[in-house]
Amino acid sequence: MEERGGGAGGFRKDTVDRLLRLHFRDGRTRVSADAQLLMAELLKVFVREAAARAARQAQAEDLNKVDIEQLEKVLPQLLLDF
């Protein structure tokens, strides 16, 4: 696997922090540095999982282009797994 956190093909620590803070209800809530890196990793896994499952669905349908249709088919189970 690649290096943790930022760099090529991953979410930046700062982006993750802002994304999370955007939705916190309590203004006092903070995210520790390690948790930011781990969340970046989790989000990367989420995106790759979505992409890989949609790709597998497309291949099962004998297509080589993934469209929204394939994504829609794998979305329910993806959301159940996260």
Place this chain on the structure above:
Amino acid sequence: MAAAGGEQQQMLTQRLKAAVHYTVGCLCQEVEEDKDVQFSKQSIAAISEITFRQCEIFARDLEMFARHAKRTTVTTEDVKLLARRSNSLLKYITQKSEELASSNMEQKEKKKKKSSAAKGERTPGEQEAAVTENEDSNMA
């Protein structure tokens, strides 16, 4: 005033969405090369939107988990709890968190050695590195 604040909030949301979209694009490209398929632009946009909305669920959960443990700071324990539903995911995240913890320990030891060893003999470059390290750990 309130309207200006709302506008600013919207700008921030747009920027964050753009950042997510860019990263999702990069990650999808990797999957494309891996699996030998192509992603349509719409499907990449859809994955970005899904990810952005999933962040809201993640953030609310993390905040609740932290508060449940009477903390205001979200830690790696809360993130692990977020990954509880899938066994393999939990294993992967736990392993990553251990890697992070051990690399932190190493850094701390290095810092100790640095400060206890040659205090006056530091080159400016080393000093700068130490400063950025400090800033990093203060980000929490």
